[in-house]
Structures are given as structure tokens and as C-alpha cells.
Amino acid sequence: MRICIFGAGAIGGFIAAYMARAGIDVSIVARGSHLAAIRARGLTVETRDETFTVQVRASEDPADLGVQDGVFVTVKAPSLPSVAGLIGPLLAPDTPVTFLTNGVPWWYFHGHGGAWDGRRLPTLDPGDVLWSAIGPRRLVGGIAWPASSVPQPGVVRLTDPRSRPTILGAPDGSISPGAVLLQQALERAGLPVQVETRIRDRIWEKLAFNLSAGPLCVLTETPVRSTHEEPVLIEASRRVLAETAELIAALGCQAEIDVERIVGINMHLGHRPSVLQDLQASRPMEIDALYNVPLQLAALTGVRMPTLEMLAALIRVKARALGL
Numbered sequence: 001m002r003i004c005i006f007g008a009g010a011i012g013g014f015i016a017a018y019m020a021r022a023g024i025d026v027s028i029v030a031r032g033s034h035l036a037a038i039r040a041r042g043l044t045v046e047t048r049d050e051t052f053t054v055q056v057r058a059s060e061d062p063a064d065l066g067v068q069d070g071v072f073v074t075v076k077a078p079s080l081p082s083v084a085g086l087i088g089p090l091l092a093p094d095t096p097v098t099f100l101t102n103g104v105p106w107w108y109f110h111g112h113g114g115a116w117d118g119r120r121l122p123t124l125d126p127g128d129v130l131w132s133a134i135g136p137r138r139l140v141g142g143i144a145w146p147a148s149s150v151p152q153p154g155v156v157r158l159t160d161p162r163s164r165p166t167i168l169g170a171p172d173g174s175i176s177p178g179a180v181l182l183q184q185a186l187e188r189a190g191l192p193v194q195v196e197t198r199i200r201d202r203i204w205e206k207l208a209f210n211l212s213a214g215p216l217c218v219l220t221e222t223p224v225r226s227t228h229e230e231p232v233l234i235e236a237s238r239r240v241l242a243e244t245a246e247l248i249a250a251l252g253c254q255a256e257i258d259v260e261r262i263v264g265i266n267m268h269l270g271h272r273p274s275v276l277q278d279l280q281a282s283r284p285m286e287i288d289a290l291y292n293v294p295l296q297l298a299a300l301t302g303v304r305m306p307t308l309e310m311l312a313a314l315i316r317v318k319a320r321a322l323g324l
């Protein structure tokens with residue numbers, strides 16, 4: 001089984017390393033100092049329980065890696081249009097591609113059914129470049145949960161890669177052969193995975209979690225639990241979650257949003273969300289996928305999200321002021 005991880009940073013890096021260790025023919029698309037370090041010293045994973053290093057084929061040019069049986073795209077959302085122009089050489093006609101990204105995915109309305117079926121999201125896929133290069137047919141929706149980071153080039157750090165399963169699911173709700181192939185690859189690597197028929201419900205569960213504290217972390221530049229030291233900010237988090245639950249229902253999804261459970265988790269979470277990691281590394285943040293597009297969907301469905309609107313506006317101002 002030939003698997004390529006496109007953008008093997010915090011999330012893709014640990015997946016690639018576990019696959020390589022399990023003997024899967026895995027290669028990665030990486031770039032810059034991270035690629036140089038992986039080539040020179042291998043790809044290292046540090047978890048609570050172990051540290052290990054694997055040698056893995058890596059290139060910034062997918063043409064060096066050839067046609068694959070399956071592809072995991074794990075770049076940040078602002079990098080996705082760059083993937084469209086590069087991914088072609090990895091794809092046979094049936095190669096499944098999953099996008100393990102936070103936020104609303106660019107393909108959200110593909111296979112949705114109903115009045116919005118096939119609607120495009122130009123904010124996430126300007127000029128339909130992903131839609132045209134990858135095509136919705138081979139798509140598998142995906143969600144990753146483990147809190148992870150790249151503390152230095154060539155090194156991925158996370159507490160527990162098995163903390164929560166990766167979720168995969170075809171946009172049309174079928175158990176597609178592509179989803180099953182990608183599931184098998186993760187299982188062989190010893191990573192927990194579930195294939196779901198209602199992928200959008202799971203996307204919203206994850207996004208609600210990201211929305212509960214991510215904006216507060218970006219604005220305060222502190223880890224999740226620090227934002228929950230102030231009762232008024234916990235209240236803001238509760239309001240964002242209530243607004244998100246309303247949007248989820250208006251979109252016809254059935255995600256379970258247990259506000260007090262999420263608040264309870266956040267109280268103890270020392271993680272800096274990946275959106276904050278981007279801010280602090282002066283990288284573009286996933287503002288569109290995480291905040292702006294949910295607000296567009298709120299406008300589409302007539303749902304009011306004043307708290308998220310305010311937080312998103314403050315973040316946009318901050319991003320512009322910092323040139324991000």
C-alpha cells in the first residue's frame with residue numbers, strides 16, 4: 001500500500017512516522033527547514049510514552065514520489081490552494097484523498113443533498129482550484145484530534161496519538177472504498193480510526209471544540225486553560241458554543257455539543273491551539289475555515305452569531321495589524 005502524506009507537519013508528521021514504523025510504503029511532501037531536517041536526521045516523534053525516529057522518503061515535489069494508493073492532505077487551510085497545483089502526480093484515477101483539516105472543509109456541500117447540494121465555497125477554494133484538481137469524486141472527509149506541534153524542524157511532539165480516533169467519511173454518507181483503504185492504512189499503523197456515515201456531524205463537533213476556546217487563545221495569546229481563568233471568558237465560550245449549536249441545527253446536522261463537558265475539558269487544557277501556534281510563528285492563521293466561513297454559513301441559514309462575529313472581527317484586526 002503506497003500512502004503519501006502531503007504536508008507532514010504536526011498532524012501529518014505523526015501519522016507518517018507511525019505508518020513508516022509499521023512498514024507501510026509511506027512518503028511525505030514537505031518543504032523548507034522541516035524537509036531538510038527530515039532528510040538529514042529522519043522524522044522524530046515525541047510522545048508521553050516514547051520517542052522514535054524513522055527514515056521516510058520526502059520531497060517538496062510530488063512528482064518525485066509517484067502515483068499513490070491513498071493520500072492524506074494535512075496542510076493548514078491557507079496552504080490548500082497551493083496543494084491543488086502540485087498534487088496531480090500522486091493521483092491515479094481512483095486514489096482517495098482525505099483532508100485532515102480543522103474548520104469547514106472546502107468541499108462541504110459536495111454530496112450534501114437538498115437545496116445546497118454542490119454549492120461552492122469560494123473563500124476556501126478560490127477559483128475552484130481544488131474542486132478542479134482533485135475532483136469531489138475521490139474525496140474522503142477527515143478529522144484529526146490529537147493536540148500536536150512541531151517544536152523544531154524534523155520533530156513532532158504530541159502527548160498521545162491514540163487519544164481520539166481519526167474520523168473518515170465520504171461526503172455522500174456512503175462507506176466508500178477510498179475511506180476504507182485510508183482506514184486500513186491508519187489501522188496498520190496502530191492509530192485509532194473510525195469511518196462514519198455522517199461526516200459533517202463529526203466536523204461540527206470538532207469545529208465547536210475549536211470555536212470554544214481558539215478565538216480566546218488567539219486574542220490572549222495563552223493556552224486554552226488560561227482563557228478559562230476568567231469567568232466572563234468562560235461565559236463567552238458558552239455563548240459561542242450555543243451559537244454554533246444553533247448553526248449546526250440550521251444546517252441539518254446532528255452534532256452533540258455538550259457545553260459543560262467542553263468547558264470542563266478546556267479548564268485543564270494546557271495546549272496552545274494550532275491557530276495560536278500559527279500566530280506565534282507569524283504564519284497565516286486558518287481564519288477563513290475556522291471563523292469567517294462558519295459566519296458565512298450563519299448568514300446563509302439566517303442564524304445570528306454575535307459573539308463569534310465579534311471575536312472573529314477582533315482576530316481579523318489583529319491578523320492585519322501583524323501582517324498575517
Ligand SMILES: NC(=O)C1=CN([C@@H]2O[C@H](COP(=O)(O)OP(=O)(O)OC[C@H]3O[C@@H](n4cnc5c(N)ncnc54)[C@H](OP(=O)(O)O)[C@@H]3O)[C@@H](O)[C@H]2O)C=CC1
Pocket residue numbers: 006007008009010011012029030031032034060074075076077079082083086100101102144145146147148149150273274275286
Ligand atoms: N496541531 C494540532 O494540534 C492540530 C491541528 N489540526 C489541524 O490539522 C491541520 C494541519 O495542522 P498542523 O499539522 O498543525 O499544521 P503544520 O503547519 O504543523 O503542518 C503543515 C505542514 O504542511 C507544510 N506545507 C504546506 N503547504 C505545503 C506545500 N505546498 N508543499 C509542502 N509542504 C507544505 C507546511 O510547511 P510550512 O510550515 O513551510 O508552511 C507544514 O510543514 C490544520 O487544519 C489544523 O488546524 C487538527 C487537530 C490538532
Ligand SMILES: CC(C)(CO)C(=O)C(=O)O
Pocket residue numbers: 102144145146147148209210271272273274275
Ligand atoms: C485544540 C485541538 C488540539 C483539538 O484537537 C485542535 O484542533 C487544535 O489545536 O487546532
